[in-house]
Amino acid sequence: MSGSSLTGDMQEQRAVESALQRTELLAYQDRSGEALELLDGVLAAYPRDSDLLAQRSWLLNRLDRIDAALEAANEALSIDPYNKQALLQTSNVQLRKREYDQAEQTLLDMLQMWPEDPQFHGLYALAIARQYDSPAKAKRSDKQKRLQHRKLAFAHFEKALELAPEDPDGYEVAARVVFIFSEYRAWALDYADRGLALAPEHLGLIQIRSVILEALSAASTKRSARRESQVVAVRESNRILRLNPGNTSARLRLFHLFSYHRRSLLETPLVGMSLILLNIVIILNGDQMMLFFPGLLAAIVWTVLRIVRYRRVASQIDRGFTRAVVRGTPFAALRIVLSVIAWGVMAVTGAMLPFVRDAVLMRWMIVALGVGVLAQLAALLIWQIGYPAASQRFGGATGNADSLAHSARFRLQMLIHVVLRVLLGATVAVVFLTSKQREDATAVLGLAFAAMLLWPLVGMIAASLAERRRFAALPANSAVRDEHRAPRVSGLIWSGIAAAVVVAMLSLNLASLPVLPNKYDAVGSYRLPAAPSDSECRDQAAGHPGCPGQETKKPDPKPTYPTYTPLDIDSLKNSVIDVPEP
Numbered sequence: 001m002s003g004s005s006l007t008g009d010m011q012e013q014r015a016v017e018s019a020l021q022r023t024e025l026l027a028y029q030d031r032s033g034e035a036l037e038l039l040d041g042v043l044a045a046y047p048r049d050s051d052l053l054a055q056r057s058w059l060l061n062r063l064d065r066i067d068a069a070l071e072a073a074n075e076a077l078s079i080d081p082y083n084k085q086a087l088l089q090t091s092n093v094q095l096r097k098r099e100y101d102q103a104e105q106t107l108l109d110m111l112q113m114w115p116e117d118p119q120f121h122g123l124y125a126l127a128i129a130r131q132y133d134s135p136a137k138a139k140r141s142d143k144q145k146r147l148q149h150r151k152l153a154f155a156h157f158e159k160a161l162e163l164a165p166e167d168p169d170g171y172e173v174a175a176r177v178v179f180i181f182s183e184y185r186a187w188a189l190d191y192a193d194r195g196l197a198l199a200p201e202h203l204g205l206i207q208i209r210s211v212i213l214e215a216l217s218a219a220s221t222k223r224s225a226r227r228e229s230q231v232v233a234v235r236e237s238n239r240i241l242r243l244n245p246g247n248t249s250a251r252l253r254l255f256h257l258f259s260y261h262r263r264s265l266l267e268t269p270l271v272g273m274s275l276i277l278l279n280i281v282i283i284l285n286g287d288q289m290m291l292f293f294p295g296l297l298a299a300i301v302w303t304v305l306r307i308v309r310y311r312r313v314a315s316q317i318d319r320g321f322t323r324a325v326v327r328g329t330p331f332a333a334l335r336i337v338l339s340v341i342a343w344g345v346m347a348v349t350g351a352m353l354p355f356v357r358d359a360v361l362m363r364w365m366i367v368a369l370g371v372g373v374l375a376q377l378a379a380l381l382i383w384q385i386g387y388p389a390a391s392q393r394f395g396g397a398t399g400n401a402d403s404l405a406h407s408a409r410f411r412l413q414m415l416i417h418v419v420l421r422v423l424l425g426a427t428v429a430v431v432f433l434t435s436k437q438r439e440d441a442t443a444v445l446g447l448a449f450a451a452m453l454l455w456p457l458v459g460m461i462a463a464s465l466a467e468r469r470r471f472a473a474l475p476a477n478s479a480v481r482d483e484h485r486a487p488r489v490s491g492l493i494w495s496g497i498a499a500a501v502v503v504a505m506l507s508l509n510l511a512s513l514p515v516l517p518n519k520y521d522a523v524g525s526y527r528l529p530a531a532p533s534d535s536e537c538r539d540q541a542a543g544h545p546g547c548p549g550q551e552t553k554k555p556d557p558k559p560t561y562p563t564y565t566p567l568d569i570d571s572l573k574n575s576v577i578d579v580p581e582p
Contacts, residue, residue: 012046020055028244032062050076054085064474066093082113088123095130103127118163122173125156129180150181171195172204179212188212201243207250210236230257234316241318255394256406258317258325259387260413261310266383267452268306269342270376273369274448275299276350278428280366280441289357289526296353299346328393329386338379345372359523363440363514370444370513377451384459388466404467404484411463411487414456418498421456425449438520443512450506457499464492 019042026035036059043052053076060069070093076086087110094103107124114120128149157174164170171191179188192209195202213232233253240250279295314322326332349365349372356362387410391403428449464487471486514520 012049015042016046016049016051020051023055023059027059027062032059035059036063048079050080050083050086053079054083054089057086057089061089061092061096066096069093084110084114091123091127095127100127100131116163118160118167118170121156121160121163122170125153125160125177126173128153128156129177132180153177153181166198168195168199168202168205171198172202172208175205175208175212179208179215185212185216189216203240203244203247206236206240206243207247210240210253230313231316233257234313238316238318251394252391252403252406254317254321255325255391256410258314258322259390261313262326263380263383265306265310266339266376266380267455268303269339269346270373270380270448270451272299272303272346272350273342273372273376274445274452275302276346276353277366277369277441277445277448279353280362281438281445284362284438284441284526287523287526289528291354291528293354296350299350303346325390325394329383329390331382331386335379335382338375338382342372342376342379345369345375357526359526360517360521362526363518363520366441366444367513367515370447370510373444373448373451374510377455380451380455381458384455385462387459388463392466392470404470407463407467408484411460411467414460414463417456418453418460421449421452425453440512440514440518440520443509443514447506447509447513450502450509453502454499454506457495457502461492461495461499463487464495468492 019039023035023039026032026038036056039052039056039059043049043056046052053072057069057072057076060066060072069089073086073089073093076083077090080086087106091103091106091110094100094106104124104127107120107127110120111117111124131149132146154177157170157177160167160170161174171194175188175191175195178191179185189209189212192205192212195205196209199205210233213236214230234257237250237254237257240247241254244250275295275298277295279293279299282295283290283292326336329335345368349369352365356365388407391407468486471484
């Protein structure tokens with residue numbers, strides 16, 4: 001062999017090794033598109049290198065271009081039938097296409113070629129388990145077949161651990177396989193902890209451990225444990241991002257958890273003002289005012305609890321991340337100003353309510369609460385409309401299955417909000433219809449109720465439209481199309497109709513906002529219920545317990561009985577009765 005050809009081979013080898021390392025680094029930073037461009041440039045110089053072709057298949061798989069990934073893997077195998085990476089990508093494509101039998105056969109062929117390779121034993125176990133990696137798949141499966149597959153999968157990952165007891169990758173596979181068979185989640189956590197004892201910064205183990213802990217907490221019947229699961233998710237996601245700032249899965253989880261609590265905080269003044277309005281409706285009766293403030297107390301408690309819950313989660317997230325979420329949505333400055341107005345209205349009216357007696361001032365308090373409701377509704381609508389774009393910016397690329405799953409859960413949350421509020425609103429409406437209440441305060445309360453219905457409906461519509469656009473951009477043979485379903489047009493139509501009804505209700509109540517003087521101004525000053533006057537007592541035929549002289553007499557502690565003179569029977573015998581003659 002000539003020296004020039006040897007030098008050329010060495011240059012090719014160095015170029016290939018450098019390209020493989022750089023593309024792998026870019027891919028783990030969630031920059032697979034850049035990695036593919038870099039790799040294609042090297043492939044143009046060395047088009048027959050099987051390792052480059054296998055790496056290209058891996059990158060295409062990560063980009064959800066599974067048909068192109070399979071084509072690249074087949075091309076690599078045509079050059080080198082024993083290329084491990086190409087065989088692995090072939091099995092991955094088969095798994096994503098739900099061709100489980102073909103994937104198992106591919107992995108079995110690999111095990112026959114490399115029977116002592118722990119990686120293939122672990123992958124074979126994972127390939128079997130992935131048939132049951134969602135509740136829907138597990139429900140559709142045959143129970144006997146599932147038990148057989150579980151036994152086989154456990155045997156193979158145990159073999160992998162036996163062959164490489166110090167390999168943290170083997171423990172990650174074991175934890176994932178055991179977790180998929182959900183009845184063994186605590187056992188899965190043990191495998192993850194054992195792997196992290198060997199490699200404390202292993203990203204795969206940290207991720208699966210986070211998922212297991214969150215699932216264990218969420219499955220608890222205790223409400224405190226379910227809340228703790230969110231804190232666990234935040235803590236573990238932060239840990240992952242410290243090790244790999246580009247990790248899409250961790251970024252998405254943090255974004256959706258923080259967004260959920262931020263959205264709840266945004267709604268807090270809307271609920272608080274509704275409770276204050278409800279209190280106004282309750283305490284005013286004609287020209288009298290009761291010193292009775294259950295709605296105000298409920299508003300204070302609600303606000304404190306929401307702030308505490310929000311701070312408990314937000315305090316554990318990096319401030320730069322939370323600032324990017326809060327200020328990174330469209331019209332963020334306007335949304336913040338509107339929210340500040342609403343918080344101020346709630347605080348001022350809540351503080352004034354126990355002391356206001358003037359009817360005109362009470363009317364202007366009702367107007368201020370109406371303005372605060374509209375301001376907070378606008379802030380929530382800005383947040384909801386910008387939410388899908390923000391989600392995609394924080395890692396939810398078009399074909400990202402995790403992002404689509406989060407979006408589907410978000411739509412479900414919004415639907416639950418709407419249903420619960422409709423039931424609550426129906427109950428309150430029945431109470432109001434059966435009693436005479438102050439119309440202007442009731443109208444503004446209806447405005448607040450319509451606002452609490454409108455923002456989740458708008459969120460559902462915005463998320464559904466964004467999902468449909470993303471599904472339309474996916475390749476026709478994308479595996480994500482099999483794993484998820486785009487929102488139906490019928491659901492969008494019904495959401496639109498519901499939103500139109502709520503907007504009509506909002507408009508009707510808005511027209512009743514008491515900006516102009518009304519009949520209640522004639523009250524002048526509300527007075528507290530007092531004891532009846534002397535003239536009122538004189539007019540009362542039956543008397544009144546609060547009137548002078550009408551106090552109830554206390555019973556005598558020693559009752560008296562009448563006395564009788566004994567009857568003399570003997571005197572009656574000698575008596576003469578005069579009977580008049582006729």
